[in-house]
Amino acid sequence: MVKVGIVGGTGYTGVELLRLLAQHPQAEVVVITSRSEAGVKVADMYPNLRGHYDQLAFSVPDTATLGACDVVFFATPHGVAHALAGELLDAGTKVIDLSADFRLQDAEEWAKWYGQPHGAPELLPEAVYGLAEVNREKIKAARLIAVAGCYPTATQLGFLPLLEAGLADTSRLIADCKSGVSGAGRGAKVSSLLCEAGESMMAYSVKGHRHLPEIAQGLRRASGGEVGLTFVPHLAPMIRGIHATLYATVADRSVDLQALYEKRYASEPFVDIMPAGSHPETRSVRGANVCRIAVHRPQGGDLVVVLSVIDNLVKGASGQAVQCMNILFGLDERLGLSHPAMLP
Ligand SMILES: NC(=O)C1=CN([C@@H]2O[C@H](COP(=O)(O)OP(=O)(O)OC[C@H]3O[C@@H](n4cnc5c(N)ncnc54)[C@H](OP(=O)(O)O)[C@@H]3O)[C@@H](O)[C@H]2O)C=CC1
Numbered sequence: 001m002v003k004v005g006i007v008g009g010t011g012y013t014g015v016e017l018l019r020l021l022a023q024h025p026q027a028e029v030v031v032i033t034s035r036s037e038a039g040v041k042v043a044d045m046y047p048n049l050r051g052h053y054d055q056l057a058f059s060v061p062d063t064a065t066l067g068a069c070d071v072v073f074f075a076t077p078h079g080v081a082h083a084l085a086g087e088l089l090d091a092g093t094k095v096i097d098l099s100a101d102f103r104l105q106d107a108e109e110w111a112k113w114y115g116q117p118h119g120a121p122e123l124l125p126e127a128v129y130g131l132a133e134v135n136r137e138k139i140k141a142a143r144l145i146a147v148a149g150c151y152p153t154a155t156q157l158g159f160l161p162l163l164e165a166g167l168a169d170t171s172r173l174i175a176d177c178k179s180g181v182s183g184a185g186r187g188a189k190v191s192s193l194l195c196e197a198g199e200s201m202m203a204y205s206v207k208g209h210r211h212l213p214e215i216a217q218g219l220r221r222a223s224g225g226e227v228g229l230t231f232v233p234h235l236a237p238m239i240r241g242i243h244a245t246l247y248a249t250v251a252d253r254s255v256d257l258q259a260l261y262e263k264r265y266a267s268e269p270f271v272d273i274m275p276a277g278s279h280p281e282t283r284s285v286r287g288a289n290v291c292r293i294a295v296h297r298p299q300g301g302d303l304v305v306v307l308s309v310i311d312n313l314v315k316g317a318s319g320q321a322v323q324c325m326n327i328l329f330g331l332d333e334r335l336g337l338s339h340p341a342m343l344p
């Protein structure tokens, strides 16, 4: 059994980790932290977990207790893992960080986008970007994993086959993405209220969103050169889900894009290339660790449109983190993650 600790157990990604790990046959959550709910039993706060974690209670973060775990997940706001990861790694505990603390390789770029100095630049060289579909071998040997962000997961998985094959004009890529409101976290915010987010939709951070450098970093790695990316996120009136509509110019009209995508992801357990002409819905991945992709070339022209959907809390965060844990500990990658999505 892998002994698991979770820092930040009361947020949406923390409780989603608990839900997924409740069915994991080879992992046991032994520590879960919350400063505000210390002493409260997990199943008293989250009744969906009754019968699964009846003895487990929140405790204040303590590196000695967390350091006795095999792996610690950080489901915390940006900056928290910077402060604690080093001590845990020294204690021999693996760290899987769901925040963006170690996703950007350049500490100065991180500071620019996150508005604070990077708190642990010395750990950046060993941090492995947690997107199994590009980094599986590195994840196997990692101590510190920076789980890919939600928009970056949907966007990178959608663009990768085109970029790796050198088919797209990388100077002009467009990612038009919609997210459910749970992407904003559980903290109270006016913009997350039902009366603000329901029955309405809006773009935000068009000038520059902090996921732009993360996506661009991944696309540069895939294409082997600079990329020109326009990324526009939108808040959509749903709870879970990301829908990415991706645009790229592919001058060679003879390429069989369906075959290209099917081949690229043929051995990936969590990427589903849908039949030609499909329109994947976010509800088809709700609760599941799956990215469903459809590739289109409208009117047979130069412009390729890729549709990519994930559940932001599963393949975009906690499911992806469990997938990384499975790889890291030499387990079957699908453990705890093979359930289908919820419909309706
Ligand atoms: N929501 C989403 O769809 C996605 C979120 N993420 C990332 O995952 C992380 C968590 O997100 P989410 O679950 O939405 O976050 P929330 O804001 O909902 O939850 C944050 C959790 O962190 C704890 N926490 C806050 N400050 C500290 C601190 N200084 N030290 C220790 N614990 C702290 C809180 O508990 P307490 O204050 O009681 O200690 C709480 O349990 C974020 O970095 C987010 O960007 C990544 C992908 C998708």
Ligand SMILES: CC(=O)N[C@@H](CCC(=O)OP(=O)(O)O)C(=O)O
Residues within 6 Å of the ligand: 098, 099, 100, 148, 149, 150, 151, 179, 180, 181, 182, 183, 184, 185, 233, 235
């Ligand atoms: C709808 C919404 O607000 N989404 C969040 C992104 C989700 C998230 O938490 O970002 P990380 O993956 O970097 O952790 C945002 O735009 O800031």
